[in-house]
Amino acid sequence: MSQGGGFYQNSSPFNQSQASPGGAGEAKRTELSHSVRPLTLAQVNKAHQAHTDAEWTLEGSEVGQVTIIGHVVNISEQTTNFLYTLEDGTGKVEARRWREQNSEEDADKWGDIQVNQVIRVTGHMKAFGSRKYVNAVNIRPSEDPHEIYFHMIEALTVTLSLQNGAPGGTVGQKSPGTASAYTAQSSGIANDDMAEYKHLPPLQREIIKVLLSQPEHDEGGVHVGVVAKAVQKQGMTSASISDALDALMDAGQIYTTSDDAHFQVSR
Template structure:
């Protein structure tokens, strides 16, 4: 599902956004390295702030621009038009989104001259600008391919959040994926349940082992149960609740039992020979 194709703010933009399953492009690879130095980023539409454009880098004049060391192609900005001027070959808009100011240049169609009155109507209004980052005489600007008015007063706020989401996506990857295979995370549980060992230091996980996506968002107790079952030899009879409690070093049988019920509701474990023996629903082989 493409976030941009279903969002009214990105409609009629020639496809807008990434034409892949992710809203911000290809997410193959390790977390924390999403889109870095990948050609896919140069063929995408990324929501950004003016400050991000002003902080963008370009190794040399023929290379792609980079934002936070991620290749960026087309960008989209929502900002207020402070000034606009129609010239012979292009129209110049001075934009301000609260993080900085920048000029956007929209080149006139050879067959359609720009009407100065149509240009001036944008002054002191919010617009969405789409285009590429350019520089001339060390001055950065947006080479705009499309400029339209923002009729929805919520759109500037949406864009600010969208820019944050895109930045976090490239920094950390998809929501729910682990930040690092070796980092410990702090988790809390309810109902006075004992907190399991941190994920990065669990006795039942290898530090270099890639963990299944199904487990990444689990609370600490449920996570430790799944990791324990995953590391045990295959058994069609499963493992008894007492064995699981002993294995994860949690003496609260009732709390672990409730956690098992939640895992069954999630479709991650199932009972085997009776209501006290459990197995993982997925293949436990590495």
């Protein structure tokens, strides 16, 4: 579904209020801060920092790099940078990109962006005073007229997955105070599938069950955010989840796949 943008990733599963000040939990948050999350411009405007040095968060989830898409409604050319004002129907956000030292290199890398073009911007969220903007590491024109719609759907899918667990659970049966659709699905794992893990501590067994319950477990691996979202519903802390993941990796029960944030069961 992504049209040149990022992956579903996301963001840290560990809410800042639950994250330990150091150790394995903090290390995993740092790794996740390099992930790319698709956002609407309204979501960019809703994201916030606890303080100027804190990670950006949106609805309790850490936001690393972001990818946005929108119509260019204004370009402000300055001595050291270009400032693009984007709109996507949900809000307005500025994207800033810095000039290269060589003008030819600048044109080759960034292209000739014009007002009224649709562009995709990937970068990091920044703030100057009360104004938020995206500090661009990549900008490109959108050639596909459907790309902006795909992006909106992708941003919505990621947000709902972070809130409710990955798709594939029992739809329509979740109510406030109950387990997520993701947790409901994990309970459907056959006992035979878990027999070889009965010697593991309860939290490690639950993580294995979560990994096996996901449709992507035998493809690209399951994102740590999906795992944490499920087991945190049962009162587990970020530190204990991190320790359990590390223990499972040390024992060879699980391994990382495409990056350090995606896990797969060793079978």
